[in-house]
Amino acid sequence: MTQPLPFRKVYGPAIILAGITLFGLLSALLGDGVWNALSWVALAVPLVVFAWNYLKG
């Protein structure tokens, strides 16, 4: 059995995705125009991460 991964490897990507999602959720709420577009890009990230890993697996 391999050595367990350190905390930052287990939860690190999740925390980064949480930050990106939160930015995406709030930017369209608090701003308009370009902030809406940024929101779309940010919220697509977690879904793309899923699709990438799913198709790769």
Added chain:
Amino acid sequence: MLTAQKVRTWYRIHKWTSLICTAFLLMACLTGLPLIFTDELEAIVAPHVAPAVAKVGAPNASLDRMVTEAQQEFPSLHPYGLFWDEDEPRVFVNMSPSDTPKAGEIRQVIFDAHTGRLLEVPKDRFDLIEFLFRLHSEMFLGLPGELVMGVMALSFVISLLSGVLVYGPFMRRLRFGTYRSKSTSRTRWFDLHNLLGIVTLTWALVVGATGVMNAVATPLFGLWRMQTLPKILEPYRGKPEPTHFGSLDAAMKQVAAALPATEHGSVLFPNKVVGSPRHYIVWNKGKTPVTSRLFTPVLVDVETGAMTISNGLPWYLRALEVSRPLHFGDYGGLPLKILWALFDVALIVVLMSGLYLWLSHRRTPVEKELDRLVSLEERQGVALTR
């Protein structure tokens, strides 16, 4: 730091909170999916008569005349409230048989906000959007149903948080994003549950938490009304209730002068149960993306025209109003709605995979697998999570 015992406890919490809310959440996901596209669906299902094209700053037509006309359309009902369409210059006058109308009892009369022309009286027929919304938010049970959905949403939030805590111990030996497509069906569902669950976590938390807030909105507004209204009504004690209502146009003019940075959102007519028995309650809103969701209630005496501006809503109601769109996903154009729908479908998959893992646990108990992983950790003297 989580000890082995704590991991087991969190796992049990994750399992039970999930099982409690899964059926309700599946219903909410399935009904919520079309509700994201309410505007688009309404344009197809129930196309409406468009108002005349108006210049910017065109004067508004008389609301009093609209109310009179609506009254003529429905002589047996009384004016309940009116509101302005957010997208087009339209005024909706709601007519109701009572102060607490039940589903389907309200009849609407729609006017052009600038010309005052009666645009249409929507036919009283089955409203799919309304049906889905009521199923989604209260299962046709009224306030008790709303509260049940609130408890389910809370259970969902706890399930998500406990899920994050047990994610670590399960993933300590797997690279982030692991999906073993060539493995057994149980492993595949397990990987899918973890991967999809962790990437959609923040969205699910936000929608779950705002779901809880929406579910308690009615009692919270009721609480505020109970705290505020008796003070405002105190001077009127013993006086008979007004029978003739003064001009709404004059009331709106006063409110606009007192709150220049706002625009009108809706008006609630005198109402013994949800409003004030002797005031128009005018809800004005700000003009920026954030403040347009913050409503300031102004009470205008229907007889004397005397105006009372309450000192704003308490913080919890403001938080509720600003965060509301975060539940519906309709605040950032069509692409955001499509993303919202994808997240919704992802959540359905997380629910189904979780259900599958639980149903198949008799053959390979998750607890046993967890015990194995945990004891392995303990033997190595490594803390599970920090």
